[in-house]
Amino acid sequence: xxxxxxxxxxxxxxxxxxxxxxxxxxxxxxxxxxxxxxxxxxxxxxxxxxxxxxxxxxxxxxxxxxxxxxxxxxxxxxxxxxxxxxxxxxxxxxxxxxxxxxxxxxxxxxxxxxxxxxxxxxxxxxxxxxxxxxxxxxxxxxxxxxxxxxxxxxxxxxxxxxxxxxxxxxxxxxxxxxxxxxxxxxxxxxxxxxxxxxxxxxxxxxxxxxxxxxxxxxxxxxxxxxxxxxxxxxxxxxxxxxxxxxxxxxxxxxxxxxxxxxxxxxx
Amino acid sequence: xxxxxxxxxxxxxxxxxxxxxxxxxxxxxxxxxxxxxxxxxxxxxxxxxxxxxxxxxxxxxxxxxxxxxxxxxxxxxxxxxxxxxxxxxxxxxxxxxxxxxxxxxxxxxxxxxxxxxxxxxxxxxxxxxxxxxxxxxxxxxxxxxxxxxxxxxxxxxxxxxxxxxxxxxxxxxxxxxxxxxxxxxxxxxxxxxxxxxxxxxxxxxxxxxxxxxxxxxxxxxxxxxxxxxxxxxxxxxxxxxxxxxxxxxxxxxxxxxxxxxxxxxxxxxxxxxxxxxxxxxxxxxxxxxxxxxxxxxxxxxxxxxxxxxxxxxxxxxxxxxxxxxxxxxxxxxxxxxxxxxxxxxxxxxxxxxxxxxxxxxxxxxxxxxxxxxxxxxxxxxxxxxxxxxxxxxxxxxxxxxxxxxxxxxxxxxxxxxxxxxxxxxxxxxxxxxxxxxxxxxxxxxxxxxxxxxxxxxxxxxxxxxxxxxxxxxxxxxxxxxxxxxxxxxxxxxxxxxxxxxxxxxxxxxxxxxxxxxxxxxxxxxxxxxxxxxxxxxxxxxxxxxxxxxxxxxxxxxxxxxxxxxxxxxxxxxxxxx
Numbered sequence: 148x149x150x151x152x153x154x155x156x157x158x159x160x161x162x163x164x165x166x167x168x169x170x171x172x173x174x175x176x177x178x179x180x181x182x183x184x185x186x187x188x189x190x191x192x193x194x195x196x197x198x199x200x201x202x203x204x205x206x207x208x209x210x211x212x213x214x215x216x217x218x219x220x221x222x223x224x225x226x227x228x229x230x231x232x233x234x235x236x237x238x239x240x241x242x243x244x245x246x247x248x249x250x251x252x253x254x255x256x257x258x259x260x261x262x263x264x265x266x267x268x269x270x271x272x273x274x275x276x277x278x279x280x281x282x283x284x285x286x287x288x289x290x291x292x293x294x295x296x297x298x299x300x301x302x303x304x305x306x307x308x309x310x311x312x313x314x315x316x317x318x319x320x321x322x323x324x325x326x327x328x329x330x331x332x333x334x335x336x337x338x339x340x341x342x343x344x345x346x347x348x349x350x351x352x353x354x355x356x357x358x359x360x361x362x363x364x365x366x367x368x369x370x371x372x373x374x375x376x377x378x379x380x381x382x383x384x385x386x387x388x389x390x391x392x393x394x395x396x397x398x399x400x401x402x403x404x405x406x407x408x409x410x411x412x413x414x
Numbered sequence: 415x416x417x418x419x420x421x422x423x424x425x426x427x428x429x430x431x432x433x434x435x436x437x438x439x440x441x442x443x444x445x446x447x448x449x450x451x452x453x454x455x456x457x458x459x460x461x462x463x464x465x466x467x468x469x470x471x472x473x474x475x476x477x478x479x480x481x482x483x484x485x486x487x488x489x490x491x492x493x494x495x496x497x498x499x500x501x502x503x504x505x506x507x508x509x510x511x512x513x514x515x516x517x518x519x520x521x522x523x524x525x526x527x528x529x530x531x532x533x534x535x536x537x538x539x540x541x542x543x544x545x546x547x548x549x550x551x552x553x554x555x556x557x558x559x560x561x562x563x564x565x566x567x568x569x570x571x572x573x574x575x576x577x578x579x580x581x582x583x584x585x586x587x588x589x590x591x592x593x594x595x596x597x598x599x600x601x602x603x604x605x606x607x608x609x610x611x612x613x614x615x616x617x618x619x620x621x622x623x624x625x626x627x628x629x630x631x632x633x634x635x636x637x638x639x640x641x642x643x644x645x646x647x648x649x650x651x652x653x654x655x656x657x658x659x660x661x662x663x664x665x666x667x668x669x670x671x672x673x674x675x676x677x678x679x680x681x682x683x684x685x686x687x688x689x690x691x692x693x694x695x696x697x698x699x700x701x702x703x704x705x706x707x708x709x710x711x712x713x714x715x716x717x718x719x720x721x722x723x724x725x726x727x728x729x730x731x732x733x734x735x736x737x738x739x740x741x742x743x744x745x746x747x748x749x750x751x752x753x754x755x756x757x758x759x760x761x762x763x764x765x766x767x768x769x770x771x772x773x774x775x776x777x778x779x780x781x782x783x784x785x786x787x788x789x790x791x792x793x794x795x796x797x798x799x800x801x802x803x804x805x806x807x808x809x810x811x812x813x814x815x816x817x818x819x820x821x822x823x824x825x826x827x828x829x830x831x832x833x834x835x836x837x838x839x840x841x842x843x844x845x846x847x848x849x850x851x852x853x854x855x856x857x858x859x860x861x862x863x864x865x866x867x868x869x870x871x872x873x874x875x876x877x878x879x880x881x882x883x884x885x886x887x888x889x890x891x892x893x894x895x896x897x898x899x900x901x902x903x904x905x906x907x908x909x910x911x912x913x914x915x916x917x918x919x920x921x922x923x924x925x926x927x928x929x930x931x932x933x934x935x936x937x938x939x940x941x942x943x944x945x946x947x948x949x950x951x952x953x954x955x956x957x958x959x960x961x962x963x964x965x966x967x968x969x970x971x972x973x974x975x976x977x978x979x980x981x982x983x984x985x986x987x988x989x990x991x
Contacts, residue, residue, distance in 0.1 A: 148780035172876035216777035223971035224775040228715035240763040244756040251806040259745035298662040343566040350881030361659025381815040385573040386485035390891040
């Protein structure tokens with residue numbers, strides 16, 4: 148029985164570890180400035196936890212087999228513990244866990260405590276059951292006023308986000324159902340939600356933030372690779388949660404300007 | 415030690431109703447909780463089976479049930495989580511085994527407040543019935559998930575099931591909170607006041623410590639959830655705006671203003687995180703007890719184990735914000751929540767080291783309870799080590815609300831806690847029913863369940879890393895999720911096999927209850943007080959005798975002793991630990 152148990156625990160451990168090491172399934176390739184930092188912290192955490200996982204599971208398997216009761220077993224080691232050992236592994240765990248955490252905090256701080264760089268492109272993201280809308284403030288660089296009283300999801304576009312067209316700043320606002328971003332330029336994002344909580348998640352950009360009704364949450368990030376990335380809503384928002392899907396097109400600055408100008412011209 | 419309080423001796427019950435239905439006997443009440451949880455775990459498991467089937471075959475037409483729609487999937491998911499967390503993981507370890515075993519292990523004739531004990535069971539039962547009723551009302555069960563975030567949970571028009579079903583859901587949880595508060599008071603008072611002579615706090619079995627700390631957590635946590643739930647009911651039905659700002663749902667402007675959806679998240683997780691420990695601490699206690707018993711060795715670092723549980727409980731109240739890193743909460747507070755969360759890893763690691771230390775150089779006997787306790791340690795390690803990923807806000811940018819999170823909490827608070835319940839069942843079954851369970855069936859059940867559990871939940875880590883979002887009823891609408899369907903299909907098959915294996919347990923349980931070989935008073939050669947009394951114990955637990963305690967709870971392999979275990983009531987040995 149001890150042997151069977153050791154075999155099973157070791158098997159589980161080694162198979163699980165194999166798929167982590169082989170990276171059969173892994174984080175999607177990063178496409179933003181923060182991705183390398185985040186992935187680095189992920190890798191560090193993963194190596195440390197992997198070592199502890201292997202050490203703990205393999206020794207668990209070994210101990211249950213090695214110390215199974217046999218006729219030839221020597222008397223058990225009668226002991227109530229060992230204070231030196233307790234202090235040692237408490238201290239060690241504390242240093243590893245808290246140290247790891249402090250290292251990760253730098254990335255978090257650089258992303259969240261500082262405002263967006265000057266000259267960042269402004270985009271407002273609005274989530275509603277079950278669609279995303281994106282608003283660009285237009286040449287004046289100022290978002291027009293919106294009001295919940297004017298929101299009409301069935302009208303789509305400007306009507307869906309409740310844009311108040313009597314506000315002069317609203318005249319040149321562009322509202323779209325697809326997000327376009329220029330590459331290598333910081334994005335100053337405003338996140339809002341109309342009805343319930345949604346979460347704007349773009350895995351390759353290593354970006355996730357809830358959009359909360361009543362809050363206007365400011366975030367910033369910088370896409371670094373041209374491409375098309377999927378947005379998947381990451382906060383349960385109702386029966387259509389699974390299909391609350393959108394696209395981010397990261398394009399060159401030139402293409403971005405062209406696209407935005409075309410949207411302005413359409414209005 | 416506190417002055418012992420004499421319990422008003424309640425007369426031995428007479429008729430069937432007073433003996434088995436409205437019983438004041440903690441042993442009967444413990445069994446009532448146990449069987450309630452047993453029905454709940456099978457309902458919860460069945461719901462998860464339907465979920466797994468729908469994820470892979472979204473258009474499949476099932477016999478009787480028909481086709482599962484996306485909103486039905488979310489209702490199944492909500493009810494699965496809620497039933498499992500409240501009516502299984504909170505009910506079985508504490509209400510079930512705690513109720514049955516704690517008074518006996520401290521040498522008391524019953525709980526401190528037997529009537530309150532009966533009341534807390536029947537209140538739990540009422541909550542359970544109200545919860546199940548949500549399935550059968552117009553619109554069905556709510557779809558807002560077990561965390562019930564408003565505005566989704568606060569607005570009737572936000573989705574199917576958010577009408578009467580959601581009201582019943584909240585009402586049930588509120589009733590459950592009341593029941594848990596009553597239970598918690600009883601456990602705390604009993605542990606403090608009814609310990610037998612010589613049963614000092616530092617001689618309490620670690621199971622008693624775990625139930626005691628769990629009760630304190632329950633007392634502090636459930637009151638907050640109760641208040642939060644009442645506010646949610648007011649928002650839903652009386653037009654208040656605690657959680658609701660001005661919103662437009664389905665094109666309709668709501669008449670709410672000024673509330674904050676984040677308030678609910680703070681209140682909910684102030685309960686929700688300690689709840690994780692409410693589910694897992696009793697499992698830690700029972701694992702410690704069993705590892706020591708079946709390794710024939712004293713527990714390694716008894717005091718460290720007690721301090722570790724106390725600090726897990728203490729820190730457990732200061733980490734709720736780690737569920738909210740992506741919520742829009744201040745990024746500065748994420749720092750504090752994150753570091754405090756990492757601190758919880760320390761006592762958890764201490765416990766693991768001490769469990770390994772307990773088995774080290776022991777004489778391990780592989781009875782089924784021991785298999786489950788070893789499985790608990792393995793799952794606790796695996797589930798625990800994904801914690802330091804999720805505790806870092808910067809990694810949550812990728813991992814929050816992906817399958818990595820269900821992988822983490824299912825391993826540690828779901829299945830590890832369930833393994834604790836299985837271990838406890840196989841361990842105390844002889845005492846509770848006077849018969850032994852079948853070892854061969856127990857072993858088959860264990861090996862399939864352990865392998866199956868890992869086959870289900872380990873791949874979910876990979877899915878989460880790849881960005882598979884949680885709470886998706888199907889993966890057909892997002893291109894990168896479609897690529898993950900084969901791995902999801904594997905998980906579904908693993909779940910079907912693992913769920914099927916649970917019937918081995920049920921068969922073993924009921925067959926052994928009536929046909930198992932008769933158990934002796936102390937079949938495991940264990941040391942704690944429940945093994946000093948008759949099997950099953952008489953109505954007042956010790957047949958008119960009050961036990962006197964001379965030893966610590968885990969005196970195995972004492973050099974010079976006549977046998978390899980010294981019971982707590984035996985003459986003092988080993989410096990009277």
